[in-house]
């Protein structure tokens with residue numbers, strides 16, 4: 001697997017560390033349903049077989065956090081972009 | 087035919103023409119008392135205990151491919167019960183006790199071989215951690231011995247004891263640990279269940295659930311719909327996918343773990359040896375191949391194959407620990423997909439949907455758990471109550487804050 005870093009070009013996946021599902025956002029701690037929302041954000045995952053958007057960190061390169069679109073069945077990588085606050 | 091020395095002699099003398107298949111490849115019926123999804127070790131063991139211990143014989147095991155084609159046929163077959171935490175410890179020890187009587191119980195040679203596991207330590211801090219784990223095991227009645235360097239040297243003299251960075255300082259030994267023959271475990275449970283009337287149905291993929299309100303009352307499969315009041319999932323690395331068919335999300339990610347086997351060599355490695363400073367563990371099969379592995383690849387995957395960085399990492403771990411294996415040639419490598427749970431421990435529980443039961447989250451330690459898991463899952467399904475030794479393996483422990491995190495890594499599945 002090779003990730004095409006938008007800053008460093010195509011690099012060996014060993015240079016990166018994965019964090020996991022990029023769809024997870026930190027819930028509002030003041031919302032009335034905060035305990036349930038935090039439980040979902042911390043523990044529950046869709047874990048799909050197929051396309052998956054996930055955070056990777058380019059630790060042995062530009063040290064940027066990236067969002068990678070990847071197929072979990074074929075390991076094909078569709079796109080790699082800089083992670084930004086939505 | 088019951089297997090014994092006499093049946094073996096009879097068959098040898100008659101040119102092995104009298105052997106019959108040990109289990110029936112069944113055609114699914116429209117209705118059962120219990121449907122088990124997944125014909126791996128856990129599904130088949132559950133069927134055996136349901137039929138032979140808890141008296142429920144109208145049972146079907148539905149397997150999308152052939153039985154044992156998943157992790158049951160891909161793992162490195164290490165069995166042990168050297169766990170730290172109370173919720174895990176008694177459960178794995180129950181499993182170990184069942185392994186010890188398994189072959190007599192199933193009348194099948196599962197090649198259970200208790201030749202010991204030694205977890206090496208390389209620093210004072212690691213020795214303290216292993217002393218703690220060993221004490222916890224002994225408090226639960228599990229055998230554990232803390233070895234010093236010389237005792238380890240007497241067992242496995244070929245290690246690089248004076249490695250400049252990670253000298254071997256000793257190890258934690260569980261003598262009753264060892265290995266078993268993966269395929270034989272699958273076939274043995276299948277045979278024992280089948281003899282009691284369990285239908286083992288292959289090439290039958292579950293593609294949906296039949297619902298009656300909230301309750302789950304049947305499954306849609308590639309071989310038609312099948313109904314049952316109790317439906318039990320034991321699909322290992324595919325738990326999230328199957329649960330999603332019922333609208334459930336689980337505290338699980340699917341990850342690939344690779345394993346390796348070398349060409350056969352003469353007896354070399356007496357038991358199971360694990361490196362404490364990198365991730366590398368090794369045993370030797372009865373055929374002579376060194377069977378070894380290391381870390382999971384670390385990214386979500388359903389691919390049943392991994393990438394080269396882990397191959398390199400495992401090889402480096404092996405070379406650091408026992409440089410003598412450098413000239414051994416690799417025969418094969420492969421990968422399997424496992425449920426990595428959010429605390430690294432499994433789940434045996436009811437699901438939130440009436441009629442649906444869940445057996446999942448086995449991570450890379452689920453082979454050793456097969457007998458205990460099958461027994462406890464069958465108990466839960468038959469009696470509606472969790473077995474006391476599996477009572478901590480609940481699905482709601484994440485929400486309630488009662489995690490079983492052996493490594494203390496937190497909710498990061500790829501670190502467990």
Ligand SMILES: Cc1cc2nc3c(=O)[nH]c(=O)nc-3n(C[C@H](O)[C@H](O)[C@H](O)COP(=O)(O)OP(=O)(O)OC[C@H]3O[C@@H](n4cnc5c(N)ncnc54)[C@H](O)[C@@H]3O)c2cc1C
Pocket residue numbers: 123124125126127128129148149150151152153154155156157158159160161162163164165290291292293320321322323324328343344345379420421422423424448449450451452453454455
């Ligand atoms: C490389 C590797 C090494 C390992 N080494 C060890 C070890 O040394 N010791 C240890 O204790 N554990 C080990 N494990 C872990 C262990 O193999 C698993 O945790 C355990 O086998 C999982 O349970 P199972 O046998 O029931 O799984 P599986 O054999 O995977 O059974 C699940 C079955 O469900 C079927 N299925 C999936 N979806 C459907 C569907 N929709 N419909 C019908 N059927 C379906 C699959 O085809 C599969 O046959 C290892 C795993 C791997 C991958």
Ligand SMILES: [Zn+2]
Pocket residue numbers: 005006007008009058061062063064
């Ligand atoms: Zn980069």
